[in-house]
Structure formats: C-alpha cells, structure tokens
Amino acid sequence: MSDAAVLSIDAEAIADRVEAFVREVVVPYEKDPRIAVHGHGPPEDLVVELRAKARAAGVLTPHILPGGAHLTQRDTAKVLIRSGLSPLGPVAVNTMAPDEGNMYLLGKVGSAEQKTRFLDPLVRGEARSAFFMTEPAAEGGAGSDPSMMRTTCEMDGNHWVINGRKAFITGAQGARVGIVMAKSQDGACMFLVDLPDPAIRIERVLDTIDSSMPGGHAIIAIENLRVPADQMLGASGEGFQYAQVRLSPARLSHCMRWLGACIRANEIATAYACTRQAFGKLLVDHEGVGFMLADNLIDLRQCEQMIDWCAGILDGGSLGTAESSMAKVAVSEALMRVADRCVQVMGGTGVSGDTIVEQVFREIRAFRIYDGPTEVHKWSLAKKVKRDFLKAKAA
Structure with a gap:
C-alpha cells in the first residue's frame, strides 16, 4: 500500500x-x-x-x-x-481486527515479495490473519508490557527456529497468515508465516465475554517453528519498531468500529424509548430516560471528535503513541457509558438477545482491556507528563 x-x-x-x-x-x-x-x-x-x-x-x-x-x-x-x-x-x-491492522503493517513495511504472498490474499478477503504477540500471564510473558516477551527465535542455517507460547491470539483458529513476534539476541523480531502449521498448535480457544471476531481468542504453543530468513519483517531486533507502526492506527481503528456499534445501539435504544409507554407516557418523556439518551449524544459526539483529532495527528506523520493512548482511553470509557445506558433504557429487553444492544455492551467491556487496559494507558501518559515536565524544567 x-x-x-x-x-x-x-x-x-x-x-x-x-x-x-x-x-x-x-x-x-x-x-x-x-x-x-x-x-x-x-x-x-x-x-x-x-x-x-x-x-x-x-x-x-x-x-x-x-x-x-x-x-x-x-x-x-x-x-x-x-x-x-x-x-x-x-x-x-x-x-x-486483527486483519485491518495486519494489512496496514504489511503495506507499510513488507517487501514486494511479502506483500504478494501474504498481504494480497488478505486485501482480497480470501484469508484471515492473526498477530502472535501476547503471552500467558501465568508464565511471566508479554502482555501490556511487550518487553517481557519470552518467545525466542534462533538462527539455524537459513531459517529461524521459534519456540514459546502465546495467549489471547485473536482469529488464530482458521487464519491463513500469521505475524509472529519473538525475541532474538538482538531484540524483538517479527516473522510472516503460513497457517496452519503443525509447529503452531492451538491448545484451546478461550471462552470470552465478546463474540464478534471469527476464531475467537486462543492459547497457542509454538514448538520448533522453522521460518525462512526472508520471511522476517525487516531485520533482527527491529520488531518493536514495526510494532509501533501498527500500534496507533490499529488502536484507533478499534475506536472507529466500536463507535459505529454504539451509534447503532443508541438508535435501537432511542427507538425503544420513543415507542414504549410506561406510567402514562413514552419512556423518553421520563426525565431519567431522556437524560440518558441526551448523555449518549454528548458522549458519541465527543468520541467522534477524539477519533478525528487523533487521526489528524497520524495523518501528519507522527506515530501518535500518546495521542492514540488518550483516544483509546477516552473513547472506550465513553462508549462503555453509552452501551450501559442503552441497556438500562431498554430494561429487560436490553439484557436479552432480541437486539444487538446486549452484545455491543459485552464487546465494549472487552474493548476497555483489548489493545491495552485503560489503566496501562493512563500510567504511560503519567510517565509522559513527568518526562515532559523534567525536560521543560531543564531547558
């Protein structure tokens, strides 16, 4: 691309x-x-x-x-x-996700040969992909802190040999393209692999609160996976650099998609409130209900503006690491409020499967964790606050 x-x-x-x-x-x-x-x-x-x-x-x-x-x-x-x-x-x-973010990454840093083999089938919608980074917390592996990565890669002739375990790998079941992160003596590395591969074994697919992504989220064992050297993205030790290329746009794309879902949930809740009678008048005419829908309009517009602001930063050529953290926190928390109000407005219907409102609520709850929990982003931003203060003071 x-x-x-x-x-x-x-x-x-x-x-x-x-x-x-x-x-x-x-x-x-x-x-x-x-x-x-x-x-x-x-x-x-x-x-x-x-x-x-x-x-x-x-x-x-x-x-x-x-x-x-x-x-x-x-x-x-x-x-x-x-x-x-x-x-x-x-x-x-x-x-x-994760295909949209993977396509963006490959379009930015993949070689011509890698794009033909791995990117083109994704763009044509003929294949799905998975991004193998997160590792099991119980084993001290990489989660919100990718520097804790324990999956290793070592050269053996003209191949790299990868060993480790991964967790919460979205879409691994049924994927045909994989991007695997591992650590060499030079640092983090990224590899493109064809799937399925017998060396990449799905131990189990987790039962999670969300249910919108094909293949779910899997625990993976990687045992002596051999990858040709020309299927590494860039050079050994450059994996975190490429992760940064993918990170902010993919994080922001989550905000975009789930904003759309909450817009629809709010449409459904509004229609319910404007047609359902209770205590002698429409639900929307009860101040408690009407105010919830008014608050939804405010939160949805703020999300839209936050996404547009961060997108403008990225379009200007910045990695937008801090800005995308701000957007992710602001949007995920606001959309959680919107989804929760939609459920509340609709009462029993809101917690049933009769509409998508219940599913959107579950999906947004997961979104507050996926791509970094709110607290991790705030911690990172707090470090930036301190860093910027000390830099300004020393100037």
Whole structure:
C-alpha cells in the first residue's frame, strides 16, 4: 500500500456505500442461527458468505483502493465507523481486527515479495490473519508490557527456529497468515508465516465475554517453528519498531468500529424509548430516560471528535503513541457509558438477545482491556507528563 490518499468526497461516497450494505445486507444476518450455536465468533462459512456479498457489492476492503492506495486515517474513520454499525459489519467488509491492522503493517513495511504472498490474499478477503504477540500471564510473558516477551527465535542455517507460547491470539483458529513476534539476541523480531502449521498448535480457544471476531481468542504453543530468513519483517531486533507502526492506527481503528456499534445501539435504544409507554407516557418523556439518551449524544459526539483529532495527528506523520493512548482511553470509557445506558433504557429487553444492544455492551467491556487496559494507558501518559515536565524544567 502506498501513502497516497484520496479526496474526502470519495471517502464519503465509499462510507455511504458501506453503510447501505451493512444496514441492508449484513444486519439481517445478526439473527442467523449459525451464530447462536457458535461460541467463538462467526463461523467460517458465514464469513465466506458475507464477504462474497460484500465483494459483489463493491465494498470489500473499502479502505484500501485498487492499486493499493490507503485512505488517510481521517477518511478511514468515516468508512470504519459505518462498517461497525453491525458487529458483523467489519467481518463482512474486511475491516475487522486483527486483519485491518495486519494489512496496514504489511503495506507499510513488507517487501514486494511479502506483500504478494501474504498481504494480497488478505486485501482480497480470501484469508484471515492473526498477530502472535501476547503471552500467558501465568508464565511471566508479554502482555501490556511487550518487553517481557519470552518467545525466542534462533538462527539455524537459513531459517529461524521459534519456540514459546502465546495467549489471547485473536482469529488464530482458521487464519491463513500469521505475524509472529519473538525475541532474538538482538531484540524483538517479527516473522510472516503460513497457517496452519503443525509447529503452531492451538491448545484451546478461550471462552470470552465478546463474540464478534471469527476464531475467537486462543492459547497457542509454538514448538520448533522453522521460518525462512526472508520471511522476517525487516531485520533482527527491529520488531518493536514495526510494532509501533501498527500500534496507533490499529488502536484507533478499534475506536472507529466500536463507535459505529454504539451509534447503532443508541438508535435501537432511542427507538425503544420513543415507542414504549410506561406510567402514562413514552419512556423518553421520563426525565431519567431522556437524560440518558441526551448523555449518549454528548458522549458519541465527543468520541467522534477524539477519533478525528487523533487521526489528524497520524495523518501528519507522527506515530501518535500518546495521542492514540488518550483516544483509546477516552473513547472506550465513553462508549462503555453509552452501551450501559442503552441497556438500562431498554430494561429487560436490553439484557436479552432480541437486539444487538446486549452484545455491543459485552464487546465494549472487552474493548476497555483489548489493545491495552485503560489503566496501562493512563500510567504511560503519567510517565509522559513527568518526562515532559523534567525536560521543560531543564531547558
């Protein structure tokens, strides 16, 4: 993918087409019985079916244009927010995690050969991917602190041999492309691998509160995985550098998609409050309910503005590490309030599976942890506050 951007007016048109597709084609699939019996995200046959329809409608991987040009982050937000209007939307149009972040990373740092072999099938929606970084906490491995990585890689002839265990690996079950992080004597490294591979064994898929991502989240054992040297991204020891390239945009993309989900949940809660009678009048006319919906409008708009601000920072060429931390905290916490109010407004219906409101609540609760818990981001920002103060004082 190049850094070329398209005009915002084109992005608006793309976003409009994505929204129409999600609302008209994807939303009816939310009641598909295949989802009800599948505990770890939408099953593969449903993913293939949805993507075939997205391909036919011309909205598959809409943030990457023919020729490889990637929308700016601000324009990506317009598209990804609309894709998130259904929990199945990102799956259908190929803007979901971790694929969206992996495509961005490969487009930025992959070689021409690596892009042809690993990136192109992802962009075409023919394959899913997984990002193998997080490790089991009980073993002292890398979680929110990637410097604790215990998975190792060593050279053996013209191959690297990787050993270790990974945890919470989203989409590993059913993925065809993997990006594996391991530590050499030079530091962190990243490798591209074809999946499945017998040396990468899924020990179990976790039962988690969220359920929107195909393949769920798995515990992985990596035992003597042999990877050709030309499948390393960059050079040995550059893994954290490349992780930074992926980190902020992927973190912000989560904010975009889940903002879309909460917009839809708020639409459902609003419709409920404006049609349901209680104690002689519509629910919305009761101040306690009306004020909750008013607060939702405020939080949703603030999320939109926070995403746009951070996207502008990234579009300006900055890594946006601190800014994306701020956005992730602000948006995830605000969306949690929105989702919670939607459930409360709808009462018993809000905690049932009759609408997606209950699922959105669960997904947002997980989002407050995924891509770094709120407290970790605040800790990092507090360190920056101190660092900036001492630097200014010494100047």
